[in-house]
Each structure stands twice: as structure tokens, then as C-alpha cells.
Amino acid sequence: MKLLDHLLPDKDDPLPDSAGTLSTNLIKLAKLGGYLARAHDPPPGNTVMCRGLSRLTDIRIGMTIGAELLGN
Template sequence: MLTKAESQLLDRLVEDKNPVDTQRKTLSHYLIKIARLGGYLARANDPPPGNLIIWRGLSRFIDIATGAKL
């Protein structure tokens, strides 16, 4: 889903709350990072992010990634 450059950009933008081994970074790990860009707090008892939060985070991430490419 994400290119190597996009995943590296996400790693720089959003810090991990719990350090994760580089081998264990999965798609769900990066979806939480995108959701955090959209306003998701990722607390222990929070439900999974919804469509609106993912949409906000993804649109913000696309803008940031486009700026990084320029």
C-alpha cells in the first residue's frame, strides 16, 4: 500500500508510542500513524479509527508527501 519513501516519511512524521521492531511494522501500524495525522489519539481504550479520521489523515499525508517530493 505504501512505498518505501512514504513509509519512511510516516516514520519521521509520527513517533511510535511503543517502540516497534523494524521487522514488525505492518500495514495496521502505518494505518494508525495515518489516523494519528487525522486526529486519532491512539489511547489504550480508544476504538479503532473510523472512516472520517482515516480520510482526514490520508488527505493530510498526501499533501505532506507531495511537498516532500517537491
């Protein structure tokens, strides 16, 4: 959830360290998968959620590898 908050920060969140709700984190995950989150869009589907989870996993793996290579 911290990685999602770092990648897609809330515009109206006064506390950046707050975990947020499940629905906001699911929308953030769906946005990574290509969901646009417009006012009249239906809820995100399985394909978009799977793409978002895959992309989040790839980002996390990249961060881990980068930290190991740089020694941070």
C-alpha cells in the same frame, strides 16, 4: 511508509528502517487525521483515515515541491 515512519517514529522500534506492520502504519495514518490512540478508544473510522491520508498527501506534495525549488 518511510514518510510515515519519519513523521511519527515508533518509540519502541529498535530498527528505524523496518517497515512495521499494517496495523501500526494504519494507526500512524489515523494519528495524522486526529486519532488520539488512547487505550480505550475505538478503532479509527473512515473520516479520520480520510483526513490522515489527505494530510499525508499534502505533506508529500510539499516535500516534492520543496525539493524541486531547492534542487535537492
